[in-house]
Every structure is written in structure tokens, then in C-alpha cells.
Amino acid sequence: MSDITRVGVIGSGLMGSGIAEVCARAGLDVTVREVGDKAAKTGRERIERSLSRGVKAGKLTDSARHAVLSRITVTTDLAALDDRDLVIEAATENPQVKKELFAEVDKVVKRADAILATNTSSIPIIEVARATTRPGQVLGLHFFNPVPVQKLVEVIPSILTPAETAERATGFVTSVLGKTAVAAPDRSGFVVNALLVPYLLSAIRMLEAGHVSAADIDTGMELGCAHPMGPLKLSDLIGLDTLQSVAESLYAEYAQPTYAPPPLLRRMTAAGLHGRKSGRGFYDYQEQR
Numbered sequence: 001m002s003d004i005t006r007v008g009v010i011g012s013g014l015m016g017s018g019i020a021e022v023c024a025r026a027g028l029d030v031t032v033r034e035v036g037d038k039a040a041k042t043g044r045e046r047i048e049r050s051l052s053r054g055v056k057a058g059k060l061t062d063s064a065r066h067a068v069l070s071r072i073t074v075t076t077d078l079a080a081l082d083d084r085d086l087v088i089e090a091a092t093e094n095p096q097v098k099k100e101l102f103a104e105v106d107k108v109v110k111r112a113d114a115i116l117a118t119n120t121s122s123i124p125i126i127e128v129a130r131a132t133t134r135p136g137q138v139l140g141l142h143f144f145n146p147v148p149v150q151k152l153v154e155v156i157p158s159i160l161t162p163a164e165t166a167e168r169a170t171g172f173v174t175s176v177l178g179k180t181a182v183a184a185p186d187r188s189g190f191v192v193n194a195l196l197v198p199y200l201l202s203a204i205r206m207l208e209a210g211h212v213s214a215a216d217i218d219t220g221m222e223l224g225c226a227h228p229m230g231p232l233k234l235s236d237l238i239g240l241d242t243l244q245s246v247a248e249s250l251y252a253e254y255a256q257p258t259y260a261p262p263p264l265l266r267r268m269t270a271a272g273l274h275g276r277k278s279g280r281g282f283y284d285y286q287e288q289r
């Protein structure tokens with residue numbers, strides 16, 4: 001069994017809130033760190049809404065929902081992560097933000113063999129590892145959206161992560177969280193996003209060319225290829241700001257046009273049209289908010 005019982009999560013956006021929820025549902029004590037009171041409140045509400053959906057769907061009882069919530073503390077104080085066995089960083093996809101966070105987390109977390117993980121989709125693990133004094137304790141744990149639903153976690157050791165650390169992390173995500181782990185290389189996009197992102201960008205380029213509607217692109221892939229969600233709906237779910245940052249990291253790594261963010265994606269992100277989480281992306285979600 002795992003020796004990890006106290007988990008820290010950094011960021012309570014789409015991913016951090018989901019990671020906090022699955023950890024608390026597994027019986028772990030969870031402390032979530034956000035940047036400000038407003039974001040912390042939004043994050044806690046996101047977790048509450050997700051758990052309420054679980055109760056409505058008959059997946060957990062109301063008393064279980066209360067118990068899960070009682071195991072989650074949301075704070076703006078990074079020092080509150082000092083006693084954690086594992087910290088999973090799920091802040092904005094920005095290399096500088098992540099490097100600064102890892103340097104700070106390194107100073108705060110007391111346990112020398114604590115695992116410091118990043119949920120980045122595309123930033124090299126070694127870059128965040130080198131921001132700490134303990135790069136051997138750093139790896140990628142890449143969860144998928146929505147975290148309570150998606151079974152996969154990519155486990156990404158850097159070139160400096162010993163096998164024992166990767167094994168401990170893999171044991172945690174499989175035996176404690178009940179996820180399926182795949183070992184992925186420390187190459188931008190790892191396995192899934194290296195394949196998925198060029199496909200999503202191609203769909204955006206097709207829309208930008210103006211010969212076909214967003215709805216027809218999505219219907220085509222849903223009914224023609226039995227995908228549960230078409231590429232533009234999926235881009236909206238991921239978040240267009242996050243998709244653009246991931247594409248930029250992939251392009252920086254491989255310098256291939258297939259990874260370059262198309263102008264339409266850049267303009268939508270600049271306009272604040274970040275997809276489902278902002279209320280509008282390729283589709284309008286105002287009524288669902």
C-alpha cells in the first residue's frame with residue numbers, strides 16, 4: 001500500500017479541483033493552494049458542484065459528499081503544504097509560473113522523500129525539477145479532464161527521477177486512486193497530447209478555412225469515427241488558453257508546423273473566449289452556467 005496520506009494540490013481550476021476531489025474521495029487529507037480568495041472560492045464551489053452531481057447520479061451518498069468535503073481545505077497560503085507527502089501542481093500552463101512554484105514548494109515541503117508532481121500537459125518535467133534542490137523527487141503526473149471520470153494518468157519521470165520514485169507514484173495513482181497508469185517519456189506532450197493536439201489544431205484550421213461549420217466538424221468525428229466528443233467541443237472543454245499554451249510548448253520542442261497554434265486559436269484566446277470555463281469558445285455555454 002502507499003505511504004501517501006496527505007496530498008497538496010496547487011491550483012483549483014478545471015484540473016486541480018478534479019484532482020483534489022478524487023484524492024479526497026480516496027480518503028486522503030487534501031490541502032489545495034490557490035492564488036487569491038476569489039479563485040479559491042470558485043475552486044471550492046467547483047468541487048462542491050461536482051460532488052453534488054455525483055449524489056444526483058447516485059454515485060455517492062449525501063453523507064459521503066459531506067465527508068469528502070470535510071477532507072479538503074482550500075487556502076491561499078503555500079506554507080500550508082509543509083506536511084504533505086505528495087504535492088500535485090495543477091496551476092496555469094506557463095513554464096515561468098511552474099518553475100517559480102516548484103522553487104517555493106521545495107522550500108516549504110518538509111518531508112525529504114515527498115513526491116513533487118506537476119500535472120503539466122507539455123512543459124518538460126526536467127525544467128520544473130531543476131527549479132528545486134531535489135530533482136529526483138520530481139515527476140509528471142498527468143491526469144485527464146474531467147479527472148473524476150477519466151481513468152488515465154501518465155506517469156512521467158525526468159532524466160533525473162530514480163525508478164523508485166516513479167514506482168511509488170505509479171503505486172499511488174493505481175492502488176489508491178484506482179486509475180490506470182502509463183509510463184510516458186519526458187518529451188513535450190508525452191503520449192496522449194503529442195497525438196491529440198495536432199488533431200485538435202487541424203480541426204481549428206479546417207474551421208478557419210471557412211468551408212465547414214464547427215457543428216459539422218464535430219458531428220463528422222462523433223458519428224464518422226465514434227468519438228464521444230468532436231474536436232472543437234473537446235477544445236472548448238480543455239480550455240482554449242490551455243490548448244494554445246500546450247501547442248506553443250509542443251512547437252518549441254519539435255519545431256514542426258503541425259504543432260503551431262493557428263491564428264484563430266490565438267485570436268479567440270486573446271478575446272477571452274477560453275471555451276466552456278469562460279462561457280464561450282467555439283460554442284456558447286452561457287445558459288449552462
Ligand code: NAD
Nearest residue numbers: 011013014015033034035039090091092093120121145238
Ligand atoms: P485552469 O485555467 O482551469 O486553472 C488554473 C488554476 O491555477 C487557476 O485557478 C489559477 O488561479 C491557478 N493558479 C495560477 N497560478 C497559481 C499559483 N501560483 N498558485 C496556485 N494556483 C495558481 O487550468 P487547468 O485546465 O486546470 O490546467 C491546469 C494544469 O493542468 C495545466 O498545467 C494544464 O496544462 C494541465 N492539464 C489541463 C487539462 C485540461 O483539459 N484542461 C488536462 C490535463 C492537464
